Amino acid sequence: MKKLDAELAREILDSAHNAWSRGDVEAMLAYYDDDVTYWCNAGSLDGIPYIIQGKQGLRTFLRSILAVAESATATEHFQFEDGIGRAKVEAYIRHRRTGHVLSGCYRQIVTYRGRKIVRLDEYHDAAKMAAFWRMVTCDEAAENSKTAEDSQ
Numbered sequence: 001m002k003k004l005d006a007e008l009a010r011e012i013l014d015s016a017h018n019a020w021s022r023g024d025v026e027a028m029l030a031y032y033d034d035d036v037t038y039w040c041n042a043g044s045l046d047g048i049p050y051i052i053q054g055k056q057g058l059r060t061f062l063r064s065i066l067a068v069a070e071s072a073t074a075t076e077h078f079q080f081e082d083g084i085g086r087a088k089v090e091a092y093i094r095h096r097r098t099g100h101v102l103s104g105c106y107r108q109i110v111t112y113r114g115r116k117i118v119r120l121d122e123y124h125d126a127a128k129m130a131a132f133w134r135m136v137t138c139d140e141a142a143e144n145s146k147t148a149e150d151s152q
Contacts (some may be wrong), residue, residue: 004112006080012117013085013107013110014075025062029055042126069095076105085110089137093132098139112149 002008012031019027034055043050052058065071069091077088087108094101104125109120 009080014048017073023066031117033113033118037119041131042124069093077082083112095136098136100136126134
């Protein structure tokens with residue numbers, strides 16, 4: 001079995017991103033350890049990081065995103081040393097109901113155990129993400145209000 005090197009680590013991360021871009025959560029999670037920790041700096045509107053422990057929690061989180069949006073990600077730049085990858089990722093997300101789009105780059109720090117991702121830290125533009133989700137929420141509320149008025 002080939003030892004985890006920069007090429008294999010990049011291949012694992014790229015494969016996970018490709019599966020996400022196809023909307024295949026199970027294929028994506030195949031690259032993650034059962035004990036994975038997901039950490040995101042842009043987890044909530046109050047600025048507290050979002051942390052998920054375990055593959056089942058990550059599965060639930062990812063499915064909740066895909067239920068309301070389509071998304072694609074791709075590794076743009078990757079460095080690997082001592083079992084840790086550092087990546088710059090291009091991302092696109094489109095909210096299905098409102099059509100709003102958020103695109104840009106974010107950073108990932110990926111910790112591997114063997115050939116699996118055991119920890120994934122993501123650093124997004126938190127203000128930009130919060131503004132996007134506030135806009136989606138506001139527009140959905142306005143649309144729901146208009147639909148309720150029209151049905152009366």
